[in-house]
Amino acid sequence: MSSTLTLDLADPEYRLNPWPKYTQLRERPVHFLPEATWDGRDLYVLARYDQVNDALRNKDRYSSHIQREGMLNVPMLVNRDAPEHTRLRKMANRGFSARLVRTLGDWVQDHVDTLIDDILVQDRVEFVEAFTTALPLRVVGGMLGIPLDRKAELRRWSQGVMDGFAVAAGMDPDLAPGYYEDVLEFSNYMDELAQARLGRPNPGDILGELVAQEESGEMTRDELVTMAWSFIAAGHETTMNLLGGGFKTILEDPALADRLAENPEDIKEFMEEFLRLYSPTQWLLRRAATEIDFGDVVVPEGGLIHVVIGSANRDETRFPDAATFDLDRANKRDHLAFGAGPHFCPGSSLSRLLAEHAFASLLRVRDRFALDPQDPPKLRTRQGSFGYAYLPVLVQKPGNAA
Numbered sequence: 001m002s003s004t005l006t007l008d009l010a011d012p013e014y015r016l017n018p019w020p021k022y023t024q025l026r027e028r029p030v031h032f033l034p035e036a037t038w039d040g041r042d043l044y045v046l047a048r049y050d051q052v053n054d055a056l057r058n059k060d061r062y063s064s065h066i067q068r069e070g071m072l073n074v075p076m077l078v079n080r081d082a083p084e085h086t087r088l089r090k091m092a093n094r095g096f097s098a099r100l101v102r103t104l105g106d107w108v109q110d111h112v113d114t115l116i117d118d119i120l121v122q123d124r125v126e127f128v129e130a131f132t133t134a135l136p137l138r139v140v141g142g143m144l145g146i147p148l149d150r151k152a153e154l155r156r157w158s159q160g161v162m163d164g165f166a167v168a169a170g171m172d173p174d175l176a177p178g179y180y181e182d183v184l185e186f187s188n189y190m191d192e193l194a195q196a197r198l199g200r201p202n203p204g205d206i207l208g209e210l211v212a213q214e215e216s217g218e219m220t221r222d223e224l225v226t227m228a229w230s231f232i233a234a235g236h237e238t239t240m241n242l243l244g245g246g247f248k249t250i251l252e253d254p255a256l257a258d259r260l261a262e263n264p265e266d267i268k269e270f271m272e273e274f275l276r277l278y279s280p281t282q283w284l285l286r287r288a289a290t291e292i293d294f295g296d297v298v299v300p301e302g303g304l305i306h307v308v309i310g311s312a313n314r315d316e317t318r319f320p321d322a323a324t325f326d327l328d329r330a331n332k333r334d335h336l337a338f339g340a341g342p343h344f345c346p347g348s349s350l351s352r353l354l355a356e357h358a359f360a361s362l363l364r365v366r367d368r369f370a371l372d373p374q375d376p377p378k379l380r381t382r383q384g385s386f387g388y389a390y391l392p393v394l395v396q397k398p399g400n401a402a
Helices: 012-016 019-025 049-057 084-095 098-102 105-120 127-132 134-143 148-168 179-197 206-215 221-252 254-262 264-277 348-364
Strands: 031-033 043-046 124-126 284-288 304-307 369-371 388-390 392-395
Touching: 043 049, 049 304, 084 206, 084 221, 098 348, 105 127, 105 134, 105 348, 124 127, 127 134, 127 221, 127 388, 134 148, 134 221, 134 348, 148 179, 148 221, 179 206, 179 221, 206 221, 221 254, 221 264, 221 348, 221 369, 221 388, 254 264, 254 348, 264 348
Parallel strands: 043 304
Antiparallel strands: 031 043, 124 392, 284 304, 369 392
16 A cells, blocks of 8 residues: 655755655654655565664675666665675774774874864865865775775765765765765775785775785775775765764753763763764665565565664654753764664764764864854755855854853
8 A cells, every 4th residue: 555655765855954854754653655766676664663774784684685687786885785795794893903902092083183273273164175084085085095095086976986876875876976986996995905905914994804805815805995995985975974963962962062071971971972963874775685574465485675864863752852852862873874783883083082082182272163143054966965064153263262
């Protein structure tokens, strides 16, 4: 049975203010929307917490192998199921391990300090460009062996990779012109870097670990390159949106900022509640691995499923008063912003590390910053994500700080 509800994935209102639509979506366990995708495919929508959580965790009922033909059917983590995904994920975990991330604190702090110092000597900055994009790209780029003098290309390549992932997840490719050429250029560059590492000692970064796995025969060069795509995506998208939106929240709520500055242990709680309320990845796709019977609606095997993480994280049955930011919410860590199950984001540890260091440092100089009242922030408009594309901030001199 089809739903009377309509859903246009390309509608700017759905991308910029999806919350009213999410409330409607949660009225039923599943919605069937005929010919709802950009290329006319039927779509089944899950928006309640329990259904979304199951779709992320239950690999017997739901498949992550969305693109099964064409140029996007490549061996990348987000587009594979077990056993191939299990093998690739094991290799990814070795390159992006929590153990490695725990050793990066001082190095990350150096990058944070450098970027903040550069900002504080200016009168006004666009914070997305100056910090939220720059920090994760510097860190992940460095872990992949990409020198800082290639940062302009890395930014373009990173956007190309993110657009490629969005197209793989169902975005109309016409909305991302040139993304494939940028991904190909990045792939060729990573191939050159990997080739130059062959036969040399492993310095202990991500690229070194990937090259070591290639040399041992565990990984092909194509898999190494597409793994680099995954690391760029895992270390960039969520972190960038968390940093921008989180900093805006701090600037708009002085009482919250004071509490976090006085109780730094609450910064982690702040991050988790922000991720719940404003999930950087709002939705993704799955296919039905088998026929799934929801009662009124039966999803056929192979059916395309719109899994709305941003709605699940605002489900009142799981998070009472869900639309309210509550730093003391007891179950905030039940959020699905990093996914769940076998495809849980491999960059979650790094994203949390970067954000914790960044917020702690920004809070120490919070009185130097203010949102520009003459130039309001702008949200990103790319499908499937939520975050700020433009965040102008005024910077006060030390003697003039409020």
